Amino acid sequence: MTRKQRRLVLIGGSLTVLAFAAALVLNALRDSIVFFSTPSMAAERKIQPGQRFRLGGLVQTGSLVRSEQLQVKFVVTDGNAALPVVFTGILPDLFREGQGVISEGVLDAAGVFKADTVLAKHDENYMPKDVADALKKQGHWKDENAAHKDAPAKGTVVR
Amino acid sequence: MIVEAGHYALVLALALSLVQSVVPVFGAKLADPRLMGVAGSTAVAQFAFTLFAFGALTVAYVVSDFSVVNVFENSHSQKPLLYKITGVWGNHEGSMLLWVLILSLFSALVAIFGANLPLPLRSLVLAVQGWVAAAFYVFILATSNPFLRIAVPPIEGRDLNPVLQDIGLAVHPPLLYLGYVGFSISFSFAIAALIEGRISAAWARWVRPWTLLAWIFLTLGIAMGSYWAYYELGWGGWWFWDPVENASLMPWLAGTALLHSAVVMEKRNALKVWTILLAILAFSLSLLGTFLVRSGVLTSVHAFATDPTRGVFILAILCVFIGGSLALYSWRAPQLAQGGLFAPVSREGALVLNNLLLTTACATVFVGTLYPLALETLTGEKISVGAPFFNLTFGPLFVPLLLAVPFGPLLAWKRGDVLGAAQRLLAAGVCALLALALVLAWTRGGAALAPLAIALAVFVIIGALSDLIEKAGALRLAPLVSLRRAAGLPRSTWGTAFAHAGLGVALLGIVCESTWNTERIAAVTAGETVTVAGYQARLESVVQRQGPNYREQVARFSIQYDGVQLGELTPSKRTFSARGSATTEAALLTRGASQLYISLGDQNADGSISVRIYHKPLVLLIWFGTILMAFGGVLSLSDRRLRVGAPKPARANRPLQAAE
Secondary structure (H helix, E strand, O other): OOHHHHHHHHHHHHHHHHHHHHHHHHHHHHHHEEEEEOHHHHHHHOOOOOOOEEEEEEEOOOOOEEOHHHEEEEEEEOOOOEEEEEEEOOOOOOOOOOOEEEEEEEEOOOOOEEEEEEEOOOOOOOOOHHHHHHHHHOOOOOOHHHHHOOOOOHHHEEO | OHHHHHHHHHHHHHHHHHHHHHHHHHHHHHOOHHHHHHHHHHHHHHHHHHHHHHHHHHHHHHOOOOOEHHHHHHOOOOOOHHHHHHHHHOOHHHHHHHHHHHHHHHHHHHHHHHHHOOHHHHHHHHHHHHHHHHHHHHHHHHHOOOOOEEOOOOOOOOOOOHHHOOHHHHHHHHHHHHHHHHHHHHHHHHHHHHHHOOOOHHHHHHHHHHHHHHHHHHHHHHHHHHHHHHHHOOOOOOOOOOHHHHHHHHHHHHHHHHHHHHHHHHHHOOOHHHHHHHHHHHHHHHHHHHHHHHOOOOOOOOOOOOOHHHHHHHHHHHHHHHHHHHHHHHHHHHHOOOOOOOOOOOHHHHHHHHHHHHHHHHHHHHHHHHHHHHHHHHHOOOEEEOHHHHHHHHHHHHHHHHHHOOOHHHOOOOOOOHHHHHHHOHHHHHHHHHHHHHHHHHOOOOOOOHHHHHHHHHHHHHHHHHHHHHHHOOOOOOHHHHHHHHHHOOHHHHHHHHHHHHHHHHHHHHHHHHHHOEEEEEEEOOOOEEEEOOEEEEEEEEEEEEOOOEEEEEEEEEEEEOOEEEEEEOOEEEEEOOOOEEEEEOEEEEEOOEEEEEEEEEEOOOOOEEEEEEEEOOOHHHHHHHHHHHHHHHHHHOOHHHHHOOOOOHHHHHHHHHHO
């Protein structure tokens, strides 16, 4: 084979692999990405039952109910709208009423969000970024971080 | 006082790095050996000062000097000594200090061990290291200074994030950073070669061991991080396709490709231009990883603090270095000489295929990691790209790669013989089919692809071993002769076999764990028994205990299998008073390579406690395989060729050649 033919084989092979990869990526992007919604966004968008999405918001105070077989029910709210959530399993360590939470799952026919994953990780100041942004937009955001980080206020730092 | 001295040392290190960035470049331009010689001494001195700065911060942590903001925010006087020390890099500022410490360490190593490099190349390499170091010193001093004081020092610190109070923090970040930053050496070599406009023989011989070293550390760092997440987060998962994990996987994929293309360049003097590009990409992806983790664009355990100025600063560093190096590449690379020829079917061809698949897989991870960020920036739409995306893209690309792995080492350079290689892999193929038949006969349930994946793993493992058997002539020659031949094989051949076999072992673990793991979630009271995969876990008692800086609720489980008492597991839930947060400490029982995993949930109103029990068959093979890969790397690194093969300086050689 000449140098030119070899180079053609290489380039052809590379393009085949790249085309294959591009097809895989496009296919996967169509099928497996999950959108994020707050309860009011979910209502606005009229998300159909059975479609997976991530629900983010605050756990409404007083809404947590534990029942048989490790089933828990709570309400996620963003101040304007609320959605009841059902989850079976163990809640994460940092799940608290009044705190931010993200759960992933689908709506059932009755409008209850059936979650298979509940995320509320990280430290006590932590608010899932998506939730914080969404709440800020809707004007329900109190900057908890600022309140917590009271001790070393900027002015007291010595250089 | 020591804190101020550390701060000052860091400023001096910045000054030295600026000297190191500028003077050697002029030296190389003017061919002045004295100016070029500045690079080595500044690199070593810069490392010494950074080490002092790091030591000063460590002292502040050990003595709990809460007048330092960084110590106050991330430490606690009651914390065990180990976590006081690891806490130094368990926060944004300290981890960046560790980053530059390792960067300056690598520069110093080049300065010390690079005596046999041509002086212009060595000084240019160190100058490029100086550019990177200077950028990060400015970043630390301007936006993330760990040495700032508080005017009125508090009595007690705010403690380290409890999730990080674990031995994993002592191991994972240093290893990972050694890997990330280690790629800076191959990057600097690439840039130096582009500036010089030529690639010498010394270049290729140097880049490979340094890439290998970085790769070993990165492999171990990722594996340790994964095992840490596995036992600490309490969900029993070992890889979440979290953007931060992807940020470390991308340089690993590019680095693995670089490792293989550097072999072609060293042995056959081909693929030069491509190797340079990979060297740039591997370090660019390391920088991108640093950006993703440190800028706060992602929320995760790794994003210690979010401050927009830092993100913008790192983004600027990222743009300058990646953009600058790629621009330099597109300008200078066409001038580099073309290398040796090879047929598409050959060892070189196999390594090109490896590179192609690895970089494409890396690109899919890149898309999956950055697409949500790009979409949010452009349209405001928030999406998450999770495991399904990566399984659908990364998986299909890795299958042909794994199929090709055993063929590579069996093909000859320049022109190979696929049929011959296939014949020699017959044994591996038969073993794979046997494994397939056994798995199909003995197991029920699980994904349909799992038996095929196991067969693939067996093929990779036996294929790697059959290369060794073939080269030692174990089946053709007398046992003693072949034993001697095996001992005489180059270490890099052994290294290749171990690393490739390790890949198969890890795949075996991944497939078995994800297909046949069993999970039980139950609410239990004392005296109750939960059965998982034949194991009976009986809750004996639940007690409260006081730790050094936390209170914990400990559940004692006794584990039986087939009526035989295996031991006791004590998972716990810790509440840390300083931060008012809790962590779940899972308990693990290891049998062979399989593990029983118990983590605690909440206490219920009726006094029962929620527990999550997993049986994870052969899960340890995942990390055993990666350690085997790293061990293969170490073997390869110890190859004689890489240690003594470097040429002596030209002057010493001349009389010898005359005598011949």
